[in-house]
Amino acid sequence: MRGRDTRDTAGQIEIVPMRGRGDTMGHPRRGGVPVSPVSPASTAERLREAAWRLGRLSPNWQNPEEFFEERSEIERELRRAAREVELG
Numbered sequence: 001m002r003g004r005d006t007r008d009t010a011g012q013i014e015i016v017p018m019r020g021r022g023d024t025m026g027h028p029r030r031g032g033v034p035v036s037p038v039s040p041a042s043t044a045e046r047l048r049e050a051a052w053r054l055g056r057l058s059p060n061w062q063n064p065e066e067f068f069e070e071r072s073e074i075e076r077e078l079r080r081a082a083r084e085v086e087l088g
Contacts, residue, residue, distance in 0.1 A: 043084050050077045 053074050059067045 043081050046077060046081050050074050050081070 053070070057067065057070055057074070
């Protein structure tokens with residue numbers, strides 16, 4: 001289990017679990033969400049599209065939040081595709 005290293009006054013080390021991560025070590029929980037089979041061709045196409053979107057990503061000074069929203073969407077898409085590849 002990962003955690004923060006805290007030391008008490010006697011120099012003893014105590015591992016304190018990090019907040020918000022539970023026992024998943026930062027990985028999404030895998031309970032009850034069915035994953036439908038996806039063809040490698042459609043996953044490859046989604047990866048190509050994500051790469052294209054990433055290549056065009058740039059800050060928008062009129063709407064700074066738009067950059068971070070788009071970046072988060074691309075990140076979610078890449079993680080989804082990685083999970084599909086991992087699960088077969």
